[in-house]
Amino acid sequence: MYKVIEKRVLSENVAKLIIENKRIAKNRKAGQFVIIKMGEIGERIPLTIADADPEKGTITIIVQKVGTSSHKLFNLNAGDHISDLVGPLGQPTKVENVGTVIAAGGGVGVAPLYPIAKAFKEAGNKLITILAARTKDLIILENEMKEFADEFMIMTDDGSYGKKGLITAGIEEVIKREKVDMVICLGPAIMMKFIALLTKKYNIHTIASLNTIMVDGTGMCGACRVTVGGKTKFVCVDGPEFNAHEVDFDGMLKRLNAYKKEEETSYSKYLKDLK
Amino acid sequence: MSVDYEALKKDRAQEWRGNLRKSMPAKERTQIERVKMPENEPLKRNKNFNEVNNGLSEKQAIIEAKRCLDCPTPTCISGCPVNIDIPGFIKQIEKGDFLESAKILKDTNALPAVCGRVCPQENQCELKCIYNKMKKPSVAIGHLERFASDYERNTGKVSIPEVLKSNNIKIAVIGSGPSGLTFAGEMCKLGYEVTIFEALHEFGGVLVYGIPEFRLPKKIVKAEINSLEKMGVKFVKNFIVGRSAGLDELKDQGFKGFFIGSGAGLPRFMNVPGENLVNIYSSNEYLTRVNLMKAYKFPEYDTPIIRAKRVAVIGGGNTAMDSVRTAKRLGADRAMIIYRRSEEEMPARIEEVHHAKEEGIEFLILTNPVEYIGDTEDKVKQIKVQKMELGEPDESGRRRPKPIPGSEYTIDIDIVIVGIGTSPNPLIPQTIKGLDVTRWGTLVVNEETLQTSIPNIFAGGDIVRGGATVILAMGDGKKAAESAHKYLINK
Numbered sequence: 001m002y003k004v005i006e007k008r009v010l011s012e013n014v015a016k017l018i019i020e021n022k023r024i025a026k027n028r029k030a031g032q033f034v035i036i037k038m039g040e041i042g043e044r045i046p047l048t049i050a051d052a053d054p055e056k057g058t059i060t061i062i063v064q065k066v067g068t069s070s071h072k073l074f075n076l077n078a079g080d081h082i083s084d085l086v087g088p089l090g091q092p093t094k095v096e097n098v099g100t101v102i103a104a105g106g107g108v109g110v111a112p113l114y115p116i117a118k119a120f121k122e123a124g125n126k127l128i129t130i131l132a133a134r135t136k137d138l139i140i141l142e143n144e145m146k147e148f149a150d151e152f153m154i155m156t157d158d159g160s161y162g163k164k165g166l167i168t169a170g171i172e173e174v175i176k177r178e179k180v181d182m183v184i185c186l187g188p189a190i191m192m193k194f195i196a197l198l199t200k201k202y203n204i205h206t207i208a209s210l211n212t213i214m215v216d217g218t219g220m221c222g223a224c225r226v227t228v229g230g231k232t233k234f235v236c237v238d239g240p241e242f243n244a245h246e247v248d249f250d251g252m253l254k255r256l257n258a259y260k261k262e263e264e265t266s267y268s269k270y271l272k273d274l275k
Numbered sequence: 276m277s278v279d280y281e282a283l284k285k286d287r288a289q290e291w292r293g294n295l296r297k298s299m300p301a302k303e304r305t306q307i308e309r310v311k312m313p314e315n316e317p318l319k320r321n322k323n324f325n326e327v328n329n330g331l332s333e334k335q336a337i338i339e340a341k342r343c344l345d346c347p348t349p350t351c352i353s354g355c356p357v358n359i360d361i362p363g364f365i366k367q368i369e370k371g372d373f374l375e376s377a378k379i380l381k382d383t384n385a386l387p388a389v390c391g392r393v394c395p396q397e398n399q400c401e402l403k404c405i406y407n408k409m410k411k412p413s414v415a416i417g418h419l420e421r422f423a424s425d426y427e428r429n430t431g432k433v434s435i436p437e438v439l440k441s442n443n444i445k446i447a448v449i450g451s452g453p454s455g456l457t458f459a460g461e462m463c464k465l466g467y468e469v470t471i472f473e474a475l476h477e478f479g480g481v482l483v484y485g486i487p488e489f490r491l492p493k494k495i496v497k498a499e500i501n502s503l504e505k506m507g508v509k510f511v512k513n514f515i516v517g518r519s520a521g522l523d524e525l526k527d528q529g530f531k532g533f534f535i536g537s538g539a540g541l542p543r544f545m546n547v548p549g550e551n552l553v554n555i556y557s558s559n560e561y562l563t564r565v566n567l568m569k570a571y572k573f574p575e576y577d578t579p580i581i582r583a584k585r586v587a588v589i590g591g592g593n594t595a596m597d598s599v600r601t602a603k604r605l606g607a608d609r610a611m612i613i614y615r616r617s618e619e620e621m622p623a624r625i626e627e628v629h630h631a632k633e634e635g636i637e638f639l640i641l642t643n644p645v646e647y648i649g650d651t652e653d654k655v656k657q658i659k660v661q662k663m664e665l666g667e668p669d670e671s672g673r674r675r676p677k678p679i680p681g682s683e684y685t686i687d688i689d690i691v692i693v694g695i696g697t698s699p700n701p702l703i704p705q706t707i708k709g710l711d712v713t714r715w716g717t718l719v720v721n722e723e724t725l726q727t728s729i730p731n732i733f734a735g736g737d738i739v740r741g742g743a744t745v746i747l748a749m750g751d752g753k754k755a756a757e758s759a760h761k762y763l764i765n766k
């Protein structure tokens with residue numbers, strides 16, 4: 001059992017949880033994730049380790065409620081316990097000093113982007129951070145991200161905050177202005193797909209962190225597989241980060257929808273049971 | 276492992292055994308017909324996850340036990356990879372002392388209730404039974420093994436093996452499959468402080484995530500694990516050695532000896548075009564969702580599974596058979612096996628193939644998928660298959676299948692399950708420096724001692740053998756414990 005030490009609601013659908021787990025806190029690296037299962041009937045869901053405090057023996061996760069399991073997690077409070085928590089999983093980010101790096105995060109993708117962006121800054125890169133969301137209320141971790149970025153930009157689809165427009169517009173603006181050596185993107189698959197298309201045009205090395213459906217997270221089931229450079233890769237052990245120019249995002253998007261109907265059944269049952 | 280025939284002879288010479296033998300002439304014993312395992316009706320059971328076999332009644336077990344001739348040289352024992360004293364436990368059943376029978380089993384086999392259910396007995400102990408020489412069906416050793424251990428469990432009088440006083444030497448076991456469990460039990464008996472580390476949230480390896488409830492109820496595995504816990508084995512779940520902590524960290528915590536029983540959990544795919552379409556599963560994913568995550572109870576349980584009308588399973592082993600019978604139970608009208616060789620070459624147990632047929636599973640043999648075709652949402656809707664014919668035997672002695680040109684046709688399908696086998700997960704070899712690995716990814720061990728290239732690390736089960744069987748994995752656990760003990764006390 002793993003105790004929730006602290007909970008903070010960041011926006012209507014997003015919460016930050018600090019959870020006790022000494023071992024993961026000590027051994028995790030930027031870019032890695034955990035699998036959480038809540039109770040006997042719970043499913044196993046992957047969540048990025050947004051931050052960790054090795055001294056206190058805690059890890060931070062940021063969760064966006066999109067369905068049954070994420071909603072259950074969102075509803076936890078300080079003092080509650082999580083029955084199963086395993087990690088750190090996946091390959092850590094390869095952090096290098098390459099020069100100028102754009103860290104582009106959309107929606108809840110900002111949470112996993114946080115430790116990666118920070119690591120790139122600490123490695124000596126010039127860091128340009130661009131956050132995007134549909135609307136102002138969905139922007140998370142603004143202050144935390146701003147703190148260490150050399151340059152910081154917000155884009156909203158509806159123009160309610162920052163600049164109006166898609167994240168690709170923000171990225172292109174920077175690329176046209178100065179030499180960019182690398183782009184790291186994290187967010188909805190569709191966003192990453194368009195970022196990849198854009199940066200390919202400019203021939204800029206781009207890394208995407210993929211959020212496929214997972215079961216075990218240890219390379220045992222193949223649920224998380226995607227096609228990268230024509231080959232089948234398992235996101236949980238080979239990734240989650242890949243060269244974005246080689247990822248078959250269309251295939252990935254469709255696999256993400258594999259359980260659409262079942263997810264709706266489960267979520268409406270869950271919401272009904274909540275009442 | 277060698278059989279201690281002297282000890283067996285002494286047991287056999289006991290008075291009660293002699294009397295029992297004399298109580299019925301051999302001729303009469305051989306006239307008894309082999310017991311038939313009571314089974315649930317095929318067309319009812321293929322709609323639920325209850326166990327297919329119901330177990331023998333006491334009366335049936337005693338009659339079946341009478342068939343065993345208590346041979347002076349029991350050939351059956353040499354067919355059992357862990358050399359269970361087969362006539363010894365069977366004669367206790369004939370005598371009516373079922374608890375003693377269970378105890379004899381437990382002396383050599385930590386998981387008799389499991390082996391009695393899933394061992395390929397027809398190729399092992401039962402194949403070597405003297406009855407085969409008389410052209411008669413062998414003694415139902417597996418059924419009797421299951422009977423005795425179920426009896427013990429059901430009466431709640433489970434005997435916990437004796438454990439020597441702790442020697443304070445800490446041993447770590449990586450993986451809680453049958454090899455790890457057996458190794459842990461043996462070392463615990465010898466007085467070691469054993470901790471099992473398991474990556475998943477349940478213990479048992481393939482026994483809990485792979486083999487379905489209808490063949491091996493999970494409560495049986497739980498009971499065996501409880502016994503080990505009572506003996507003093509420590510169980511740590513959600514711990515991936517190589518990720519949660521490395522081997523060095525465990526050494527720092529004082530662990531002196533290691534056993535790797537991490538299995539062969541990496542699913543293989545065929546690299547056929549379209550294999551990453553939606554609704555194409557690996558057997559591991561399909562079975563893990565259903566068994567470990569209980570997706571057959573969705574939405575009561577949170578993990579979903581697609582319930583489809585037309586299901587194709589690729590492969591002919593136990594994994595494929597378990598997948599296809601699971602699909603049938605989840606409501607498939609058409610659930611079929613697609614296998615590239617003929618039925619004789621199928622690696623699955625005969626009993627499973629037989630059960631599958633009774634349950635209405637279709638068998639498309641000498642057939643191989645060459646392409647998966649998707650709809651506009653990239654969901655698989657058809658398989659293109661090719662007919663095969665058998666050519667010359669290959670290295671495994673099985674005739675090699677060859678495609679017949681121009682024989683392709685398509686089959687309409689809603690989901691596909693690829694069950695062509697698994698390979699070892701590379702995590703352990705990757706993260707433990709100095710471990711020698713074969714080109715198939717299995718660990719190199721000394722065949723006699725099961726010691727790896729690192730002296731205090733032993734290994735067994737599927738991580739060494741590739742996909743094998745429960746009983747072979749257990750045999751390895753036992754053998755490794757013997758040599759680990761020798762190594763550790765001489766140090």
Ligand SMILES: Cc1cc2nc3c(=O)[nH]c(=O)nc-3n(C[C@H](O)[C@H](O)[C@H](O)COP(=O)(O)OP(=O)(O)OC[C@H]3O[C@@H](n4cnc5c(N)ncnc54)[C@H](O)[C@@H]3O)c2cc1C
Pocket residue numbers: 033045046047048049061062063064065066067068069070071108111112210211212213214240256257263264266267
């Ligand atoms: C490596 C990795 C890291 C992740 N990190 C985070 C994180 O830090 N914070 C966070 O909130 N989420 C993260 N996710 C996504 C998270 O695992 C899913 O949102 C969660 O599993 C959804 O479960 P559910 O039962 O709540 O929703 P479901 O009912 O399963 O799904 C509801 C909706 O969410 C979509 N969805 C389902 N699974 C995923 C997925 N894996 N990724 C994106 N969308 C999905 C579905 O298409 C559906 O529209 C991560 C995923 C991966 C693979």
Ligand SMILES: Cc1cc2nc3c(=O)[nH]c(=O)nc-3n(C[C@H](O)[C@H](O)[C@H](O)COP(=O)(O)OP(=O)(O)OC[C@H]3O[C@@H](n4cnc5c(N)ncnc54)[C@H](O)[C@@H]3O)c2cc1C
Pocket residue numbers: 393394395449450451452453454455472473474475479480481482485486514515516517536537538539540562593594595597624700702703735736737738742743744745746748
């Ligand atoms: C579907 C299916 C049906 C089968 N049917 C039969 C049958 O009827 N009869 C039969 O005899 N055999 C059968 N087999 C084969 C049999 O189950 C295996 O040979 C046997 O389970 C192998 O045992 P093992 O101890 O090597 O490990 P496994 O049972 O493979 O267990 C290994 C365990 O190690 C854990 N692990 C892996 N890596 C790590 C790590 N780094 N840290 C911590 N834990 C780790 C895994 O999570 C797993 O729980 C079947 C196999 C399958 C898949």
Ligand code: SF4
Pocket residue numbers: 354355356357358359361384390391394395396399400401416417420746
């Ligand atoms: S363990 Fe398996 S092979 Fe050995 S006697 Fe029992 S059923 Fe036969």
Ligand code: SF4
Pocket residue numbers: 342343344345346349350351352361362403404405406414416
């Ligand atoms: S060979 Fe057959 S008859 Fe003889 S002891 Fe073994 S089981 Fe009994």
Ligand code: FES
Pocket residue numbers: 213214215216217218219220221222223224225234235236237
């Ligand atoms: S989640 Fe099962 S292999 Fe990646």
